[in-house]
Amino acid sequence: MSFDSLQEFLAMGGHGLYVWLSYGAAAIIVAYNVVSVRVAERRFFENARARERRQTRGSDGPVASSGGSRSGDGSRDAIGESTRS
Amino acid sequence: MSIRELWHRLGSPRWFFRISGPLATTLGLLALALLVTGTVWGLAFAPPDYQQGDSVRIMYVHVPTAIVAQSAYILMGAAGVVLLVWRMKMADMVIAATVPFGLTMTALALFTGAAWGKPTWGAWWVWDARTTSVLVLLFLYIGLYALRQAIPRPETASRACAVLAVVGTINIPIIKYSVDWWLTLHQGATFKLTEAPSMPPEMWLPLLLNVLGVYCFFGANLVRRLRVEILERERNTQWVRDLVAGAPA
Amino acid sequence: MSGPGRLFAAQFRRELTTALRSLQEALNPLVFLFLAITLFALGVGVDPEVLGRFAPGIIWVLVLLANLLALETLFRRDYDDGTLEQLVLLGRPLFVPVLAKVTAQWCLTGLAMTVLAPLAALLLYLPGEALGATLLTLIAGSPALTALGAVGAALTVGLRGGGVLLALLILPLYVPTLIFGAGAITLAMSGLEVRAQIYLLAAISVLSVTIAPFAVQAALRISLEQS
Numbered sequence: 001m002s003f004d005s006l007q008e009f010l011a012m013g014g015h016g017l018y019v020w021l022s023y024g025a026a027a028i029i030v031a032y033n034v035v036s037v038r039v040a041e042r043r044f045f046e047n048a049r050a051r052e053r054r055q056t057r058g059s060d061g062p063v064a065s066s067g068g069s070r071s072g073d074g075s076r077d078a079i080g081e082s083t084r085s
Numbered sequence: 086m087s088i089r090e091l092w093h094r095l096g097s098p099r100w101f102f103r104i105s106g107p108l109a110t111t112l113g114l115l116a117l118a119l120l121v122t123g124t125v126w127g128l129a130f131a132p133p134d135y136q137q138g139d140s141v142r143i144m145y146v147h148v149p150t151a152i153v154a155q156s157a158y159i160l161m162g163a164a165g166v167v168l169l170v171w172r173m174k175m176a177d178m179v180i181a182a183t184v185p186f187g188l189t190m191t192a193l194a195l196f197t198g199a200a201w202g203k204p205t206w207g208a209w210w211v212w213d214a215r216t217t218s219v220l221v222l223l224f225l226y227i228g229l230y231a232l233r234q235a236i237p238r239p240e241t242a243s244r245a246c247a248v249l250a251v252v253g254t255i256n257i258p259i260i261k262y263s264v265d266w267w268l269t270l271h272q273g274a275t276f277k278l279t280e281a282p283s284m285p286p287e288m289w290l291p292l293l294l295n296v297l298g299v300y301c302f303f304g305a306n307l308v309r310r311l312r313v314e315i316l317e318r319e320r321n322t323q324w325v326r327d328l329v330a331g332a333p334a
Numbered sequence: 335m336s337g338p339g340r341l342f343a344a345q346f347r348r349e350l351t352t353a354l355r356s357l358q359e360a361l362n363p364l365v366f367l368f369l370a371i372t373l374f375a376l377g378v379g380v381d382p383e384v385l386g387r388f389a390p391g392i393i394w395v396l397v398l399l400a401n402l403l404a405l406e407t408l409f410r411r412d413y414d415d416g417t418l419e420q421l422v423l424l425g426r427p428l429f430v431p432v433l434a435k436v437t438a439q440w441c442l443t444g445l446a447m448t449v450l451a452p453l454a455a456l457l458l459y460l461p462g463e464a465l466g467a468t469l470l471t472l473i474a475g476s477p478a479l480t481a482l483g484a485v486g487a488a489l490t491v492g493l494r495g496g497g498v499l500l501a502l503l504i505l506p507l508y509v510p511t512l513i514f515g516a517g518a519i520t521l522a523m524s525g526l527e528v529r530a531q532i533y534l535l536a537a538i539s540v541l542s543v544t545i546a547p548f549a550v551q552a553a554l555r556i557s558l559e560q561s
Contacts, residue, residue, distance in 0.1 A: 001129060001130055002129065002130060002131065002132055002133060003129060009128075009129060012139040012140070012142065013133060013138045013139035013140075014138070014139075015138060015139050015140035015204045018140055018143060018200040018201065018203055018204050019128075019139060019140060019142050019143055019200075021196075021200045022143045022146050022147065022196070022197040022200045022201070023124075023128070023146060025193055025196050025197065025200075026146045026150070026193060026197065029150075029189045029190065029192070029193045030302070032189060033185070033186055033189060033302075033306050034306070036185065037306065037309045037310055037313060040310075040313045041309075041312075041313050041316075044313055044316050044317060044320075045329060045332055048316075048320060048325070048326075048329040049329060051320075052326065052329060052330065169552055221506050221509055224502070224505070224506040225506050227502060228502045228503040228506060231499055231502050231503075232489060232490075232499065232503060235490070235493050235495070235496075235499055236493065241556060241559065244556045245489050245553065245556050245557070248485065248489060248549050248552050248553045248556065249485075249486075249489060249503060251549065252482070252485055252507065252545070252546075252549050253506075253507065255541075255545065256506075256507050256510070259510045259538060260506075260509050260510055262510070263509060263510035263513040263514060264509070264513065266513065266514070266517070267513045267517060270517050270520065270521070
């Protein structure tokens with residue numbers, strides 16, 4: 001340990017401002033890179049689900065049975081995927 | 086799996102998506118361990134520099150980010166060559182996924198360079214060879230980003246970026262050499278921030294940990310961005326729709 | 335004359351003919367060069383000592399910018415009237431036609447600016463002993479400017495607001511040429527040997543002119559497929 005107390009550690013021998021500015025900026029940039037991917041991922045799934053709902057509802061209209069069969073297809077594929085993986 | 090087989094498989098986004106989940110997690114955990122160890126070591130345990138005092142601790146964040154920012158650009162150049170020669174789908178996604186990371190890391194390298202320069206040289210900005218090269222690199226990244234934003238179709242945008250990244254990568258060594266020469270001409274600051282040979286192991290070991298850590302972080306981030314990019318591009322295929330249907334809400 | 339040679343000559347002649355038909359457009363970058371020199375003199379002041387010391391940098395920066403302005407029209411006319419699309423649709427390698435286009439463009443910008451450089455040097459009080467170095471750096475360095483710029487012009491040809499974007503893409507790539515060009519003139523002003531810098535500029539130009547046509551070809555194909 002090259003510091004004796006917490007105060008000394010924070011002061012960084014008088015250069016505290018510059019050292020902590022650098023590490024703070026680094027924390028922000030790292031956090032941005034982590035969070036932005038998560039947000040993009042979540043947004044993709046939300047959009048995809050909305051798209052899926054729109055499509056099933058769109059074909060649901062006059063002929064109810066066609067919408068039913070389509071959602072049936074979807075569920076079969078979902079099962080297929082889960083057994084495959 | 087032979088190299089040749091791996092090369093062919095890399096052409097399939099679906100295959101990459103299936104195997105890359107654990108890869109991203111592993112790299113992410115590795116990055117976390119390395120960066121935490123290196124940063125705590127560098128901040129609290131490494132000795133201060135006999136000339137610069139404790140401000141030398143900025144080195145443990147400045148040097149790794151500057152290195153990874155340059156590597157990211159060179160990776161894009163390599164991906165650009167792969168895309169233009171073999172028309173591999175994944176290559177243009179690599180370019181698309183690298184731009185935001187590289188841009189933010191270059192900005193961070195410049196900022197920490199300025200914060201290091203103030204106590205060391207007495208000015209926030211000094212036209213030293215390394216900071217000037219990083220500044221030019223930042224403009225190269227901004228150009229790539231702007232070109233990507235200007236072209237509406239994502240596939241076209243990343244192929245255009247591939248051409249630019251290849252030309253830029255060929256130029257990077259020339260730019261570095263010319264900036265070095267320019268500095269000797271104008272007799273700027275002669276005091277270099279980092280002098281590798283004279284550095285004791287208590288200083289270069291944490292630096293090495295952080296360099297390795299930031300590379301792992303780059304890898305993890307790249308893979309995760311690639312996965313989102315793959316989903317976006319392949320959103321109309323059956324396997325992605327199945328995945329969406331199967332994912333927990 | 336062999337096939338590629340004839341193709342080059344035909345394309346080159348065509349470029350120069352169409353450029354000279356709209357002479358004003360071809361002259362605009364040169365007018366800009368001298369207009370900006372005037373602005374510099376007005377802004378910096380006319381102390382011969384000061385202006386002369388800045389002259390190498392001013393000349394080279396303005397040559398870069400004038401080149402940049404000229405690049406906007408490099409593919410624009412051919413893009414608007416469909417010639418470019420025909421050229422790409424032929425499916426043949428575009429190396430020779432692109433090289434001819436770049437060469438013609440260089441004659442109208444880099445070469446013309448080198449010819450006019452003594453006048454610029456006169457206006458900026460550049461010391462006489464540096465005039466030779468100025469001409470040599472310009473003639474050795476300017477082909478790189480046109481070749482690299484053509485890549486940017488090809489990438490932005492179909493885009494709205496392409497002008498500023500072009501500057502953003504290309505100016506960072508001009509850094510080495512600017513450094514060695516302006517640096518060599520500065521050295522020559524203090525009577526030093528500048529042959530190494532001229533060779534370096536020529537090497538950068540040779541590299542750029544060799545590689546750029548391939549990049550331009552790829553860029554044109556990409557730019558045209560989106561429209």
